[in-house]
Amino acid sequence: MTVAEAGLDAAALQESLTDLARREGVGQWDLGAACSTDLSVQVDRGEPRQLKGAQRSAVTVRAWDAEGRVGITSCTDLSPEGLALALRGAREASAFGDREDPPQLSCRATEPLEPLDRPLCELSPISRLLDTLLEAERQLLDRHKAITTVPYNGLAERRSMRVYVNSAGACRQQSASSASLYLYARAEQAGRRPRSAGAVRLAHGAADLDVQGCLDESAALTISHLDYAPITSGTYPCVFSPEAFLDLIGAFSNLFNARSVLDGVSLSTRESLGQSLAVPFLTVSDDPRHPLHLAAAAFDGEGTPTGRLPLIEAGVLRHFLHSEATARQFGVMPTGHGGLGAKASVSPDWFVVEAAAGGGAGDTSLNRDTASGVVWIDSLSALHAGVKASQGLFSLPFDGWLLQNGERRSIEAATVAGDIRTVLQSILALEGEPVLTPSGLAPHVWVEGLSITGEA
Amino acid sequence: MPICFADPSWRTRLEALLAAGTGAGADLVEVFLESGDRLSLLAEQERVTSVSPSFGSGAGIRVFRGSGSATRDGFVSTNNLSDAGLRQALDQALGMVGLDLSGSGGRPGFEGLPPLRDLGAGRGDGLARCPGVAEAAERLLDGTAQLQRHGRHVQARRGSYSRDWQEVLVAASDGTFHRDLRLHQTLGLSLLAADGDHRSSVARRFGSSDDPDDLRRWDAEATAQDLAASSASMLYAEVVEAGTYPVVLANRFGGVIFHEACGHLLETTQIERGTTPFADRLGQPIAHEALTAIDEGLSPGAFGSLAMDDEGLAPQRTVLIENGVLRAFLSDRAGELRTGHRRTGSGRRQSHAFPAASRMRNTFIAAGPHSPDDLIASIDRGLYCKVMGGGSVGPTGQFNFSVEEGYLIENGTLGKPVKGATLIGDAQTVMPRISMCANDLDLAAGFCGSVSGSIYVTVGQPHIKVDAITVGGR
Numbered sequence: 036m037t038v039a040e041a042g043l044d045a046a047a048l049q050e051s052l053t054d055l056a057r058r059e060g061v062g063q064w065d066l067g068a069a070c071s072t073d074l075s076v077q078v079d080r081g082e083p084r085q086l087k088g089a090q091r092s093a094v095t096v097r098a099w100d101a102e103g104r105v106g107i108t109s110c111t112d113l114s115p116e117g118l119a120l121a122l123r124g125a126r127e128a129s130a131f132g133d134r135e136d137p138p139q140l141s142c143r144a145t146e147p148l149e150p151l152d153r154p155l156c157e158l159s160p161i162s163r164l165l166d167t168l169l170e171a172e173r174q175l176l177d178r179h180k181a182i183t184t185v186p187y188n189g190l191a192e193r194r195s196m197r198v199y200v201n202s203a204g205a206c207r208q209q210s211a212s213s214a215s216l217y218l219y220a221r222a223e224q225a226g227r228r229p230r231s232a233g234a235v236r237l238a239h240g241a242a243d244l245d246v247q248g249c250l251d252e253s254a255a256l257t258i259s260h261l262d263y264a265p266i267t268s269g270t271y272p273c274v275f276s277p278e279a280f281l282d283l284i285g286a287f288s289n290l291f292n293a294r295s296v297l298d299g300v301s302l303s304t305r306e307s308l309g310q311s312l313a314v315p316f317l318t319v320s321d322d323p324r325h326p327l328h329l330a331a332a333a334f335d336g337e338g339t340p341t342g343r344l345p346l347i348e349a350g351v352l353r354h355f356l357h358s359e360a361t362a363r364q365f366g367v368m369p370t371g372h373g374g375l376g377a378k379a380s381v382s383p384d385w386f387v388v389e390a391a392a393g394g395g396a397g398d399t400s401l402n403r404d405t406a407s408g409v410v411w412i413d414s415l416s417a418l419h420a421g422v423k424a425s426q427g428l429f430s431l432p433f434d435g436w437l438l439q440n441g442e443r444r445s446i447e448a449a450t451v452a453g454d455i456r457t458v459l460q461s462i463l464a465l466e467g468e469p470v471l472t473p474s475g476l477a478p479h480v481w482v483e484g485l486s487i488t489g490e491a
Numbered sequence: 492m493p494i495c496f497a498d499p500s501w502r503t504r505l506e507a508l509l510a511a512g513t514g515a516g517a518d519l520v521e522v523f524l525e526s527g528d529r530l531s532l533l534a535e536q537e538r539v540t541s542v543s544p545s546f547g548s549g550a551g552i553r554v555f556r557g558s559g560s561a562t563r564d565g566f567v568s569t570n571n572l573s574d575a576g577l578r579q580a581l582d583q584a585l586g587m588v589g590l591d592l593s594g595s596g597g598r599p600g601f602e603g604l605p606p607l608r609d610l611g612a613g614r615g616d617g618l619a620r621c622p623g624v625a626e627a628a629e630r631l632l633d634g635t636a637q638l639q640r641h642g643r644h645v646q647a648r649r650g651s652y653s654r655d656w657q658e659v660l661v662a663a664s665d666g667t668f669h670r671d672l673r674l675h676q677t678l679g680l681s682l683l684a685a686d687g688d689h690r691s692s693v694a695r696r697f698g699s700s701d702d703p704d705d706l707r708r709w710d711a712e713a714t715a716q717d718l719a720a721s722s723a724s725m726l727y728a729e730v731v732e733a734g735t736y737p738v739v740l741a742n743r744f745g746g747v748i749f750h751e752a753c754g755h756l757l758e759t760t761q762i763e764r765g766t767t768p769f770a771d772r773l774g775q776p777i778a779h780e781a782l783t784a785i786d787e788g789l790s791p792g793a794f795g796s797l798a799m800d801d802e803g804l805a806p807q808r809t810v811l812i813e814n815g816v817l818r819a820f821l822s823d824r825a826g827e828l829r830t831g832h833r834r835t836g837s838g839r840r841q842s843h844a845f846p847a848a849s850r851m852r853n854t855f856i857a858a859g860p861h862s863p864d865d866l867i868a869s870i871d872r873g874l875y876c877k878v879m880g881g882g883s884v885g886p887t888g889q890f891n892f893s894v895e896e897g898y899l900i901e902n903g904t905l906g907k908p909v910k911g912a913t914l915i916g917d918a919q920t921v922m923p924r925i926s927m928c929a930n931d932l933d934l935a936a937g938f939c940g941s942v943s944g945s946i947y948v949t950v951g952q953p954h955i956k957v958d959a960i961t962v963g964g965r
């Protein structure tokens with residue numbers, strides 16, 4: 036048990052809050068708390084660059100007043116004094132709570148939880164993390180003479196615990212461990228622009244990380260971008276890597292977000308359910324408990340159990356992601372995607388993109404090994420700036436290759452632009468088996484004509 | 492949670508901690524203490540839908556060992572400010588550089604801290620002078636009401652406000668012992684309009700430092716009118732045709748181009764990583780001679796201004812580029828140790844959870860001799876970027892940023908509105924192409940996310956002309 040975890044006990048927190056609430060005259064409340072212990076290392080050309088550790092704690096308390104308005108306060112102090120201040124702050128803030136649509140306790144917060152069978156790993160000594168990363172960097176630098184640095188690298192481990200309790204008797208607790216490795220190499224050749232690429236791996240503990248796979252992928256990608264050429268602007272068929280397509284879906288997740296629908300900032304409306312959103316062979320679900328999802332959460336910020344939710348089935352929009360408040364507005368059950376807030380946010384967790392059952396996978400003749408005149412988009416950049424989620428538009432820099440007779444050549448600085456609704460209706464094929472990425476599972480996705488801007 | 496780092500008991504506790512660290516063999520130990528009181532509000536349509544207060548405290552302890560480019564450092568943050576919690580964090584940080592508290596043979600030189608330099612003295616009432624929840628809510632609702640009044644095809648209106656009150660103290664074994672009180676406020680207003688399949692989404696954000704009355708002075712109606720005008724222009728705008736154009740970037744947030752394209756590459760963090768092409772270019776031309784660029788932390792009330800940086804150093808006015816020639820880098824403590832560039836008061840961090848790094852403050856391109864109309868008149872066919880969105884720069888120096896509100900330039904005059912533009916390029920190519928600067932320098936508040944978290948910054952420029960840049964679109 037880490038120092039941070041020692042301070043977090045769901046039953047004890049519930050007892051404390053129950054007592055405090057009674058004294059403060061608060062009849063309904065809930066609390067979310069988390070603590071973590073983190074270790075991370077970065078290296079630079081054979082030397083330790085930065086070693087970091089952190090012990091974090093945070094607690095959020097919501098309190099309802101007699102009129103049903105909710106107030107909220109967050110703090111970093113898990114002591115009885117900190118909890119008392121947080122509860123008092125929440126009670127005082129409830130005077131400014133929304134009267135029309137206040138959140139309530141989730142009706143599913145006291146449901147039994149299906150256990151999440153995930154290993155819990157002890158933190159490694161930081162010296163071991165450092166040695167692992169130094170060796171990975173050394174091997175990566177040795178892969179090609181043009182790879183001169185690995186400017187963005189890191190190996191991190193975390194032990195964490197989160198808790199949700201409320202005045203209706205909910206008492207949830209989850210511990211987790213995770214490790215991550217990223218290696219982004221930079222290559223330089225005389226008279227040429229520097230090129231960069233990288234890879235990421237996740238695991239439950241540092242000892243389980245696929246270090247070799249990470250550096251292999253980072254080296255291969257970086258080397259593949261050395262021989263680059265500008266691309267002529269125009270419209271090209273494109274094939275998105277699993278990660279790039281998942282990034283795009285994630286950036287436009289307001290399509291599935293009930294909060295965004297109710298707020299009028301989604302491309303979807305209440306009436307969109309049951310309508311065609313994509314080609315008929317596409318199915319997209321959010322699957323927070325997928326066995327391959329390493330950071331699976333057993334419950335959301337409101338204590339609602341998580342579970343798989345089909346979003347698009349055979350091209351048809353089937354469900355929205357819900358918090359307690361949005362589910363109540365829609366007359367459905369919360370789906371386990373809510374945050375803990377005065378106005379609870381709604382967010383997706385882990386997407387799975389796959390071929391619809393019995394629907395094929397589109398044009399099976401499409402294959403990157405034989406393609407010509409096709410742009411292979413490997414990774415998208417600057418999604419925070421280049422995506423207009425409420426308008427459906429995107430214009431994004433990307434790294435990728437132009438395929439000619441199956442041969443790939445790296446594309447110099449370029450952007451891809453389009454409309455997500457058009458993209459979803461213009462998918463030509465899902466190529467290959469779904470591939471595991473940090474943000475979900477997806478195959479390579481072929482899309483008909485997208486606008487590519489290059490410098491040729 | 493009233494923690495006051497001016498309390499004399501902190502001196503004793505910190506001296507013990509610093510003495511333990513140097514006694515164990517560290518060349519330098521730095522403790523950053525932080526206590527925060529934050530409030531955020533969200534108003535949508537005619538309702539305040541979220542009021543979120545928060546408070547917290549923590550410490551970040553950094554230990555340096557060695558010198559020059561071989562300097563090693565360890566950093567540990569904690570929310571536990573007890574003696575035991577701080578000592579445990581110190582021990583862990585020492586362990587990262589091969590030392591431990593039980594070690595001996597350390598430096599005997601640390602003889603205690605000097606008198607506290609209290610930069611927050613006299614400003615302790617800043618929090619109390621800020622608008623309370625009711626007043627802030629009223630101002631936001633005025634903003635969303637003005638949007639309804641002036642907007643057309645209004646689908647959603649939002650106003651947001653956040654206030655960040657922070658007490659910080661920096662104590663280091665080199666004798667740094669400074670305290671500061673910081674107030675940052677930010678206000679945003681956004682408007683989503685829809686007419687059939689046509690949509691526009693426009694927003695404005697303002698920010699200030701050390702100005703409790705900032706929200707009170709906000710002209711909600713003027714902002715709403717500005718947004719309504721932008722929204723009306725962009726609602727039926729067509730997607731820009733991709734290509735390479737001359738562009739004119741408006742003042743204020745247009746300065747994000749320098750921030751992303753060049754500013755980040757002038758941080759010593761980038762020299763340390765080997766990711767800036769300018770590392771060996773000091774004293775050499777790296778931009779058009781029309782361009783002078785400055786980063787400073789001094790402008791009263793500006794979002795990126797500070798009384799001291801997060802390593803206790805006074806902020807400076809740093810001329811980065813003068814008439815196209817590279818004059819200085821932005822440097823923090825680690826940057827100075829590892830690259831030799833003198834510290835510039837630019838060591839910044841989001842919170843105690845991050846070690847400080849060299850970061851920008853208020854960064855802008857200096858005014859030039861032209862009028863904005865001169866710039867537009869000089870272009871036969873190009874793009875006018877009136878409002879910029881966010882951007883980023885990658886490890887190869889490739890930058891990008893989005894254009895929120897753009898207009899074609901045809902035969903020297905502004906034409907129809909266009910949307911969906913993204914500008915991309917790299918600093919070495921684009922900086923020499925900034926050929927004209929107008930005389931209307933203005934600044935805008937923003938947030939910058941990088942190695943030491945998200946920090947408050949200002950970007951700025953006059954209208955500038957870039958002779959050619961790649962515009963992504965359709």
